[in-house]
Amino acid sequence: MQKDKFFRDIENVKHPNEELVKTHCSYCGMQCGMNLRVDKSTNKIIGVEPRYDWPVTLGKMCPKGVTAYQQTNHDDRILKPLIRDDASLKGTKEGFREASWDEAYDLIAKKFGELQENYGKDSLSVFSGVSMTNEKCYLTGKFARVALGTRYIDYNGRFCMSSAAGGFLRTFGVDRGSTLPWTDLHETDCLFIAGSNTAECHPTSMFRIWAVQERGGYLIIADPRETPIARRADVHLDLRPGTDLALANGILNLLIQNGYADESFVNQHTNGFEETKELVKDFTPEYTSMITGVAVEKIEKAAEIYGKAPNAIVMFARGIEQQQKGVDNVSAYTNMALVTGKIGRPKAGVATFTGQGNGQGGREHGQKSDLLPGYRKITNPEAVKAVSKVWGIEPEEMPKPGVSAYEMFELMDNKTIRGLYLLCSNPAVSAPNLNFVRGALKKLDFMVCGDFFLSESAEYADVILPSVSWSEDEGTVTNLEGRIIKINKAQEPIGESKPDWLMQVELAERLGKGKNFSHLKTAKDVADEFRLATKGGNADYYGATWDKIDEQDGVFWPCKDKDDKGTPHMFLDKKFYHPDGKAKICALPYRPPAEEPCEKYPLRLTTGRVVYHYLSGNQTRRIQFLNDMCPDPYVEVHPITAAKYDIKHDEFILLYTRRGKANYKVKITEAIREDTVFVPYHFGHDESINLLTIAALDPMSKMPEFKACAAQIDKLKSGSVL
Ligand SMILES: Nc1nc2c(c(=O)[nH]1)N[C@H]1C(S)=C(S)[C@@H](COP(=O)(O)OP(=O)(O)OC[C@H]3O[C@@H](n4cnc5c(=O)[nH]c(N)nc54)[C@H](O)[C@@H]3O)O[C@H]1N2
Ligand SMILES: Nc1nc2c(c(=O)[nH]1)N[C@H]1C(S)=C(S)[C@@H](COP(=O)(O)OP(=O)(O)OC[C@H]3O[C@@H](n4cnc5c(=O)[nH]c(N)nc54)[C@H](O)[C@@H]3O)O[C@H]1N2
Ligand code: SF4
Ligand SMILES: [Mo]
Numbered sequence: 001m002q003k004d005k006f007f008r009d010i011e012n013v014k015h016p017n018e019e020l021v022k023t024h025c026s027y028c029g030m031q032c033g034m035n036l037r038v039d040k041s042t043n044k045i046i047g048v049e050p051r052y053d054w055p056v057t058l059g060k061m062c063p064k065g066v067t068a069y070q071q072t073n074h075d076d077r078i079l080k081p082l083i084r085d086d087a088s089l090k091g092t093k094e095g096f097r098e099a100s101w102d103e104a105y106d107l108i109a110k111k112f113g114e115l116q117e118n119y120g121k122d123s124l125s126v127f128s129g130v131s132m133t134n135e136k137c138y139l140t141g142k143f144a145r146v147a148l149g150t151r152y153i154d155y156n157g158r159f160c161m162s163s164a165a166g167g168f169l170r171t172f173g174v175d176r177g178s179t180l181p182w183t184d185l186h187e188t189d190c191l192f193i194a195g196s197n198t199a200e201c202h203p204t205s206m207f208r209i210w211a212v213q214e215r216g217g218y219l220i221i222a223d224p225r226e227t228p229i230a231r232r233a234d235v236h237l238d239l240r241p242g243t244d245l246a247l248a249n250g251i252l253n254l255l256i257q258n259g260y261a262d263e264s265f266v267n268q269h270t271n272g273f274e275e276t277k278e279l280v281k282d283f284t285p286e287y288t289s290m291i292t293g294v295a296v297e298k299i300e301k302a303a304e305i306y307g308k309a310p311n312a313i314v315m316f317a318r319g320i321e322q323q324q325k326g327v328d329n330v331s332a333y334t335n336m337a338l339v340t341g342k343i344g345r346p347k348a349g350v351a352t353f354t355g356q357g358n359g360q361g362g363r364e365h366g367q368k369s370d371l372l373p374g375y376r377k378i379t380n381p382e383a384v385k386a387v388s389k390v391w392g393i394e395p396e397e398m399p400k401p402g403v404s405a406y407e408m409f410e411l412m413d414n415k416t417i418r419g420l421y422l423l424c425s426n427p428a429v430s431a432p433n434l435n436f437v438r439g440a441l442k443k444l445d446f447m448v449c450g451d452f453f454l455s456e457s458a459e460y461a462d463v464i465l466p467s468v469s470w471s472e473d474e475g476t477v478t479n480l481e482g483r484i485i486k487i488n489k490a491q492e493p494i495g496e497s498k499p500d501w502l503m504q505v506e507l508a509e510r511l512g513k514g515k516n517f518s519h520l521k522t523a524k525d526v527a528d529e530f531r532l533a534t535k536g537g538n539a540d541y542y543g544a545t546w547d548k549i550d551e552q553d554g555v556f557w558p559c560k561d562k563d564d565k566g567t568p569h570m571f572l573d574k575k576f577y578h579p580d581g582k583a584k585i586c587a588l589p590y591r592p593p594a595e596e597p598c599e600k601y602p603l604r605l606t607t608g609r610v611v612y613h614y615l616s617g618n619q620t621r622r623i624q625f626l627n628d629m630c631p632d633p634y635v636e637v638h639p640i641t642a643a644k645y646d647i648k649h650d651e652f653i654l655l656y657t658r659r660g661k662a663n664y665k666v667k668i669t670e671a672i673r674e675d676t677v678f679v680p681y682h683f684g685h686d687e688s689i690n691l692l693t694i695a696a697l698d699p700m701s702k703m704p705e706f707k708a709c710a711a712q713i714d715k716l717k718s719g720s721v722l
Contacts, residue, residue: 079495129424130362133475141366167330173577195319250288260307262341361478374537594696
């Protein structure tokens, strides 16, 4: 693809007082290439410029990326450990005092020790996130199992990538979010994208997506809303939220009926075809249309375009995954690629838009309740043996599997879990059914929170540990392609903040586990141990050294040893990771969302993102430009629905579900279905839409159904805002 001239000129501008540090954005899975500009006289970060030579994003960045550097020296940074002595102030910002690291560590070691003595090892828990490097994610898993010795660790990827992971594991036997590199996208003939607001959430993919249409290829979008990408689609499948399984089955049926199945591929490389063919027969275009609300002609056109395309890529994101049948949705859309044989070669395949910066790597190396590094099951004795050896423990000492993220809050509520070490996540905004979750956090006997900005969740903590931002440490992350890349340090940590891995090493020493941690003196030491711990797993990073990452513009896993260059394309040999080498085509009966609209709650509520904010908003709400662009949440309502409720644009209304209520400003737009309303979830306290969402969990992935529940609107009498 043509390099962008504008960015080439920028690259040539040299400022004599500046050093440029090559790195990647702190936010989403695109991991756009950037240079941080460092003032040599102060050694402080003063700005950013895009890296046009980064092959994935070629100099493109979004509004969050160009302002990300403003986090580093932000006035709100926490500079010293904070302790709260008065537990009655929990749930507020009040009552914290500054403390030394020694005092904070001593208090944590004492309180954690007491809880474990009184209530057992498993009375403690760790809840983490994947805005951290692979090395930090890895060490967090080891810290939970070795330093705390608890089974209860899980992470925010349960709310993000776990359904994609479950679907891929079932279908392919391996979970790498993309079967091919992003540099293939613009060369395919058809992109079928379901439940992704790509232009706002992975904006720097868009130049490749538009290029498909510019080359005469096709774009099919399945989304209840007319998002920016849906507006220019060749077919917009504007389905009711929560009905993807019917849509995918309906399209698969047409692909089979109209002769687009690749019989030789199906016979040689898959299982499950006949059963699936039988099941989807019922999903005639008319029946599919009845369930999904999508016009018959659109369903037919989508199947024809995908079927005829020589190469096609099926892509999806949280729109289909954050459902109580998210895993089934992933497998059902993946069926399209397997039945037509459009996989296992360049320019054809399946990809999910991985969400967080390290959403891929962070789910592979032991932060999930049942996984050990290298994507190995904690229930597999061989894996336990291998990892125990690296960790310096006996296999019998390895804790058993724990429970998923939301289920940990249930255990906090019933006092099975009494202590929490939360880091890199803000569940008091981002978890579903928040009245319950916030209540559970309040019940904890002792809570520690690692963050660099005081989050809504930190308000429940007894001790806050100041971590560094991404620009003050080094390590690797794995982007949405499965490409391991390097984050570089541009500035020394400000104040007394420390990288999370260092806090864990120092805390482990206080907890009497120095022998398993004290040898880790630098991020590189953690990296070397981490690579070794993944050796032999499906997600084998052993050969992905920092030098190789630099030389090759990243390394795609698996990468087994020194001479292995990595694996940009998966399944080129048509070998899938199940023991018989075949992929699984899945027969999946339709089931409706956990909560269907009814007389009292006649609307469907769906939730998601806007381009200006990131996740719980704890980072982006502090960046002035982003906050100016989107200062408040709102509810999108169709004009016909607005007329029915007699509500006007910009008017405050009450939105409520069986679980909670909140006031939102109305944004009237024809871009949403009449039966659906949408609210972005980046806002805290009374503005959190998660006060209303439902914690119906997918049985396999334990993903909550953020994307569909039943809701109602009340017009407010003047002056009656909550
Ligand atoms: N600006 C921005 N970018 C981000 C993030 C951010 O917070 N802000 N977060 C990052 C992370 S962690 C993630 S996980 C990704 C998320 O990226 P996306 O999944 O693209 O974002 P969402 O807005 O959650 O949802 C995507 C779309 O799903 C649609 N949708 C809702 N219900 C359904 C349904 O039932 N079926 C279908 N087919 N579609 C449905 C919504 O209308 C929405 O347009 O973005 C990443 N990038
Ligand atoms: N209603 C609704 N809810 C959702 C979703 C939705 O679509 N709808 N999407 C879900 C999804 S996909 C996701 S990914 C989750 C995300 O939800 P969260 O896990 O809450 O994500 P963040 O807001 O990124 O929280 C990260 C926190 O850690 C801090 N942080 C960042 N980097 C570091 C670090 O290196 N170390 C430490 N110690 N702290 C750090 C940040 O300041 C921030 O406070 O939300 C989920 N919740
Ligand atoms: S697209 Fe994602 S990685 Fe790129 S600049 Fe924006 S937030 Fe950062
Ligand atoms: Mo996410």
